[in-house]
Every structure is written in structure tokens, then in C-alpha cells.
Amino acid sequence: MAHTADHPTPAKTPESEKITINLGFVDLGQIELLVQEGFYSNRSDFIRTAIRNQIERHADTLRQIVIRKSVDLGLRHITRDELMTAQAAGQMLDIRVLGLVVIAPDVTPDLARATISALSILGTLHAPAAVKAALADRIT
Structure with missing residues (x-):
């Protein structure tokens, strides 16, 4: 299947994060x-x-914490469609992730602020700079 404007080639998500x-x-x-x-x-x-x-x-302890805190493990993609659906339903999302959060490049800062009440990340956030700035007071 050829990728078109309606079906763009997905960006490759990095498999690791460099630390010092x-x-x-x-x-x-x-x-x-x-x-x-x-x-x-x-x-x-x-x-x-x-x-x-x-x-x-510490695997058992980690599992218990993840269950207690309702944390998503691994990679969490936040799409424009997901946020538009939440907005239409009048919902605010409290997103908790242990791993990598990727906010789609087509998510606007206004849409992010209107639909994400809190974003707790134990790991890394990949998002447009304007979206990160719009959510700065909600990211922990």
C-alpha cells in the first residue's frame, strides 16, 4: 500500500534514550x-x-506500583483523533506512562490543553515544542 497524504509514513520511534x-x-x-x-x-x-x-x-515491586498507579507501560501514542474524541465527550485525560509518550505532530497546543489534565511520565516525552510548552504546568 502506497503512503499518501491520508496515510503518511509513520515516524520511526527511537528504541532507546541516551543517558550520561x-x-x-x-x-x-x-x-x-x-x-x-x-x-x-x-x-x-x-x-x-x-x-x-x-x-x-525489583520486578514484583514495580508490578505492584504500576497496578496501584494505573500506569501504562512502554510506548503510549497520543493521537489527534484520540484527543478529539475525548473533547467531543467532554473528557479530560489523566495520562500516566512508564516509558515513552509520543504526542502526534498534528496535535495543536489548544487541543492538548483542552483535553489533557495531567501527564505523568517516568521516561521520555516526544511532542511538538509548542505542545510541550502548552502542557508544561501539567507535566510531572
Whole structure:
């Protein structure tokens, strides 16, 4: 199926977020030794593995929190159609996400303010700059 103006090619969502951390010299040296000895392919491999191990260690607690707080896990796309439907129904959305929130580029700042009462993100928000600015006082 060819993509037309009615069916544009969806933007590719990034699969990860780059972060920067500071490590003490001894910790960094120990990581380098493990990489050198072949336990990990590089520093990033070690750090990702350590993070996954900690997340797994706290998996039950995380599941309980997600259920208690009614949080969406993973990727949450917020579309113009979804917001227009909420607006037509007179609803305000309280959106809670652990992961990535993507607000569609065709969502206007006015529509976002009219339909999103709160946006709580433990992760990353990708949205037009004007929409981010319009929701600034509602984002936690």
C-alpha cells in the first residue's frame, strides 16, 4: 500500500534514550577489567546488564506500583483523533506512562490543553515544542 497524504509514513520511534552517568575511577576500572576479560562486549553492555538485573530484582515491586498507579507501560501514542474524541465527550485525560509518550505532530497546543489534565511520565516525552510548552504546568 502506497503512503499518501491520508496515510503518511509513520515516524520511526527511537528504541532507546541516551543517558550520561558519572562513575568513580575504581568502578570504571573494574568495568574495564571485566570488558577486557570478555565478560561484557563493552561498557554499555555492562551497564545495560546491571540495570536489567536491578529491574528484575525489583520486578514484583514495580508490578505492584504500576497496578496501584494505573500506569501504562512502554510506548503510549497520543493521537489527534484520540484527543478529539475525548473533547467531543467532554473528557479530560489523566495520562500516566512508564516509558515513552509520543504526542502526534498534528496535535495543536489548544487541543492538548483542552483535553489533557495531567501527564505523568517516568521516561521520555516526544511532542511538538509548542505542545510541550502548552502542557508544561501539567507535566510531572
